[in-house]
Amino acid sequence: xxxxxxxxxxxxxxxxxxxxxxxxxxxxxxxxxxxxxxxxxxxxxxxxxxxxxxxxxxxxxxxxxxxxxxxxxxxxxxxxxxxxxxxxxxxxxxxxxxxxxxxxxxxxxxxxxxxxxxxxxxxxxxxxxxxxxxxxxxxxxxxxxxxxxxxxxxxxxxxxxxxxxxxxxxxxxxxxxxxxxxxxxxxxxxxxxxxxxxxxxxxxxxxxxxxxxxxxxxxxxxxxxxxxxxxxxxxxxxxxxxxxxxxxxxxxxxxxxxxxxxxxxxxxxxxxxxxxxxxxxxxxxxxxxxxxxxxxxxxxxxxxxxxx
Amino acid sequence: xxxxxxxxxxxxxxxxxxxxxxxxxxxxxxxxxxxxxxxxxxxxxxxxxxxxxxxxxxxxxxxxxxxxxxxxxxxxxxxxxxxxxxxxxxxxxxxxxxxxxxxxxxxxxxxxxxxxxxxxxxxxxxxxxxxxxxxxxxxxxxxxxxxxxxxxxxxxxxxxxxxxxxxxxxxxxxxxxxxxxxxxxxxxxxxxxxxxxxxxxxxxxxxxxxxxxxxxxxxxxxxxxxxxxxx
Numbered sequence: 320x321x322x323x324x325x326x327x328x329x330x331x332x333x334x335x336x337x338x339x340x341x342x343x344x345x346x347x348x349x350x351x352x353x354x355x356x357x358x359x360x361x362x363x364x365x366x367x368x369x370x371x372x373x374x375x376x377x378x379x380x381x382x383x384x385x386x387x388x389x390x391x392x393x394x395x396x397x398x399x400x401x402x403x404x405x406x407x408x409x410x411x412x413x414x415x416x417x418x419x420x421x422x423x424x425x426x427x428x429x430x431x432x433x434x435x436x437x438x439x440x441x442x443x444x445x446x447x448x449x450x451x452x453x454x455x456x457x458x459x460x461x462x463x464x465x466x467x468x469x470x471x472x473x474x475x476x477x478x479x480x481x482x483x484x485x486x487x488x489x490x491x492x493x494x495x496x497x498x499x500x501x502x503x504x505x506x507x508x509x510x511x512x513x514x515x516x517x518x519x520x521x522x523x524x525x526x527x528x529x530x531x532x533x534x535x536x537x538x539x540x541x542x543x544x545x546x547x548x549x550x551x552x553x554x555x556x557x558x559x560x561x562x563x564x565x566x567x568x569x570x571x572x573x574x575x576x577x578x579x580x581x582x583x584x585x586x587x588x589x590x591x592x593x594x595x596x597x598x599x600x601x602x603x604x605x606x607x608x609x610x611x612x613x614x615x616x617x618x619x620x621x622x623x624x625x626x627x
Numbered sequence: 628x629x630x631x632x633x634x635x636x637x638x639x640x641x642x643x644x645x646x647x648x649x650x651x652x653x654x655x656x657x658x659x660x661x662x663x664x665x666x667x668x669x670x671x672x673x674x675x676x677x678x679x680x681x682x683x684x685x686x687x688x689x690x691x692x693x694x695x696x697x698x699x700x701x702x703x704x705x706x707x708x709x710x711x712x713x714x715x716x717x718x719x720x721x722x723x724x725x726x727x728x729x730x731x732x733x734x735x736x737x738x739x740x741x742x743x744x745x746x747x748x749x750x751x752x753x754x755x756x757x758x759x760x761x762x763x764x765x766x767x768x769x770x771x772x773x774x775x776x777x778x779x780x781x782x783x784x785x786x787x788x789x790x791x792x793x794x795x796x797x798x799x800x801x802x803x804x805x806x807x808x809x810x811x812x813x814x815x816x817x818x819x820x821x822x823x824x825x826x827x828x829x830x831x832x833x834x835x836x837x838x839x840x841x842x843x844x845x846x847x848x849x850x851x852x853x854x855x856x857x858x
Contacts, residue, residue: 344676504641575677
């Protein structure tokens with residue numbers, strides 16, 4: 320059986336598929352690839368059909384060797400890629416011989432890249448997913464981020480001929496990233512001034528950005544809400560802690576929380592936020608649930624047409 | 628009963644009651660959650676109960692928002708369930724052993740000083756109460772238990788500790804809990820529970836669930852160390 324020997328694991332690399340569902344009540348977040356378009360694109364390029372797990376690499380710094388011959392492709396945030404020190408096209412599917420060394424280095428934009436290997440990462444699923452939830456110690460390899468010297472089992476390839484547009488990249492740079500959100504939770508309890516501050520100020524992505532969420536810096540939001548009874552959070556929820564700086568909650572979020580939330584950023588904008596580097600300017604905008612549905616449908620349509 | 632139903636993002640719906648938390652309300656939320664699983668079947672992928680809330684998470688594209696909203700309103704208008712639903716855990720409390728001693732509880736003496744009670748009184752008051760599990764989350768197996776005796780009500784730390792060990796018995800405001808795993812935490816630590824509250828290999832993995840009654844039972848240092856699993 321093929322295995323991947325990791326020489327350099329980088330700062331926050333982990334095994335991810337599309338995540339686990341049905342475990343929120345237990346306090347286990349969904350986890351899963353931060354850039355699910357990049358995950359699906361790589362899966363389809365290799366001909367994977369069963370949500371095969373990939374290696375999510377943050378700020379690309381990853382060196383590894385497969386023990387057996389296999390196909391690989393890297394998706395998501397742009398990288399430079401070399402095989403045995405020879406630079407190769409970073410967006411193509413490559414054949415790698417057993418023992419050859421893959422080297423992934425971050426390029427100038429984006430955060431999360433995905434290394435897909437034919438057969439997929441074959442660590443044992445927990446609660447029906449291989450996704451790593453490091454805080455909870457669930458999934459992946461021993462429940463944690465990958466480390467130098469780890470050896471990942473790779474499955475036998477059981478897919479079909481691959482096919483997908485290799486240029487499916489959502490992490491392009493833009494001056495202002497709009498975060499459209501569906502109002503809800505405590506939206507009605509916030510003052511007009513607080514909502515105005517949220518909607519009319521520029522915010523900046525701070526270095527406090529990880530799989531749990533992205534902390535923004537900008538105008539302080541005075542919620543005027545002292546204590547809330549703990550309730551469910553959701554993907555994209557805009558949480559306003561006492562310091563008034565919004566945090567957008569993402570895949571590894573706490574499943575419940577007691578901070579005020581004026582709403583939740585729609586999925587497609589969360590994906591772009593996850594791929595934004597510190598310093599990125601963002602603005603919030605209201606979005607009706609119906610408009611969110613329409614955008615989600617269009618995104619899915621775009622994705623599907625490029626996966627054929 | 629007054630309530631609101633509204634979106635929690637683009638594919639979840641949230642029901643919130645304006646009454647204060649109480650076991651009868653939690654049982655109603657549990658009953659609605661149970662019915663929702665049958666009514667929506669596989670389009671419902673997750674659901675979470677909070678102190679006064681139930682949030683239903685749906686599969687994107689299969690989510691009929693208007694139908695989910697109307698259904699939640701109808702359920703919320705139903706009267707409180709009078710009897711326990713079948714299969715509900717017995718109202719016999721879950722007993723959690725706890726070792727109350729400054730060597731494992733850095734805030735025990737502080738709390739006694741702050742409340743003007745003796746350490747023995749703090750322990751006695753914490754153990755006399757039967758608690759109700761209102762919500763789970765924060766970390767796997769973490770269960771929000773209420774309410775502590777009014778004499779033990781204490782604010783959380785201004786700056787959370789970067790490291791709270793698994794098993795720490797803690798108080799914050801009128802709630803108490805046991806930290807199921809090592810994590811940061813801002814609650815006041817008054818004891819240590821040698822039992823594991825969350826084990827991935829167990830079914831279910833969590834010892835406590837929403838709707839449980841819980842009591843703490845003081846144990847000796849010798850019992851604590853003999854019951855603690857080697858790490």
